Amino acid sequence: DTAVSQTPKYLVTQMGNDKSIKCEQNLGHDTMYWYKQDSKKFLKIMFSYNNKELIINETVPNRFSPKSPDKAHLNLHINSLELGDSAVYFCASSQDGGGIRNQPQHFGDGTRLSIL
Amino acid sequence: KQEVTQIPAALSVPEGENLVLNCSFTDSAIYNLQWFRQDPGKGLTSLLLIQSSQREQTSGRLNASLDKSSGRSTLYIAASQPGDSATYLCAVSSRDSGYALNFGKGTSLLVTP
Numbered sequence A: 001d002t003a004v005s006q007t008p009k010y011l012v013t014q015m016g017n018d019k020s021i022k023c024e025q026n027l028g029h030d031t032m033y034w035y036k037q038d039s040k041k042f043l044k045i046m047f048s049y050n051n052k053e054l055i056i057n058e059t060v061p062n063r064f065s066p067k068s069p070d071k072a073h074l075n076l077h078i079n080s081l082e083l084g085d086s087a088v089y090f091c092a093s094s095q096d097g098g099g100i101r102n103q104p105q106h107f108g109d110g111t112r113l114s115i116l
Numbered sequence B: 001k002q003e004v005t006q007i008p009a010a011l012s013v014p015e016g017e018n019l020v021l022n023c024s025f026t027d028s029a030i031y032n033l034q035w036f037r038q039d040p041g042k043g044l045t046s047l048l049l050i051q052s053s054q055r056e057q058t059s060g061r062l063n064a065s066l067d068k069s070s071g072r073s074t075l076y077i078a079a080s081q082p083g084d085s086a087t088y089l090c091a092v093s094s095r096d097s098g099y100a101l102n103f104g105k106g107t108s109l110l111v112t113p
Helices: none
Strands: A004-007 A010-013 A019-025 A031-037 A043-050 A054-056 A064-067 A075-078 A087-094 A111-115 B004-007 B010-014 B019-025 B032-038 B044-051 B056-059 B062-067 B072-077 B086-093 B101-103 B107-112
Touching: A004 A087, A010 A019, A019 A031, A019 A087, A019 A111, A043 A064, A043 B101, B004 B086, B010 B019, B019 B032, B019 B086, B019 B107, B032 B062, B032 B072, B044 B056, B044 B062, B044 B072, B072 B086
Parallel strands: A010 A111, B010 B107
Antiparallel strands: A004 A019, A019 A075, A031 A043, A031 A087, A043 A054, A064 A075, A087 A111, B004 B019, B019 B072, B032 B044, B032 B086, B056 B062, B062 B072, B086 B101, B086 B107
């Protein structure tokens, strides 16, 4: 059973298009995240979200937006894709633990986005 | 702003050696520190999590230590095997990042037979 699953695994598209990446977790966690891994393999947080608050990394362009239809899903929408958006995007989840925040984060396998 | 540094960037050792990977962070106000393994083209596998109140955690041949006051953590791998070859990532969670993880750039480990 996959704990954190992302679809699609690969996404190749043209510059200027709008695309979405889906993420689902079956761990019952209440906090979900999106990370970006660039060409140099450096991982950086994009969004942190639970049912109470959305925290956005200020460096993320507003073309990127997270959408959470329910607690088990956090999808990533990207408008007007640019060449620099090519990267691997990882979804993760963790259990808040009543604010203690000492539970490990579990990651999906990533979505490899290539912009032509 | 929290910054995480990992040394060395790359390491090659013969099978059987014990080795140490280093991680340092600039802001000691952390909730926890997590070590991950990433294989090429794959996601991240959580290895160990150390809470800010703990000094170390062990899992099999892996031992991670944490010295929060000095902003340092080490990952010790005993009796290394070729299957340990991967990139090892250190990450810290703190309130100023919304509890998200701040990652180092990783140590790429190659264990040769």
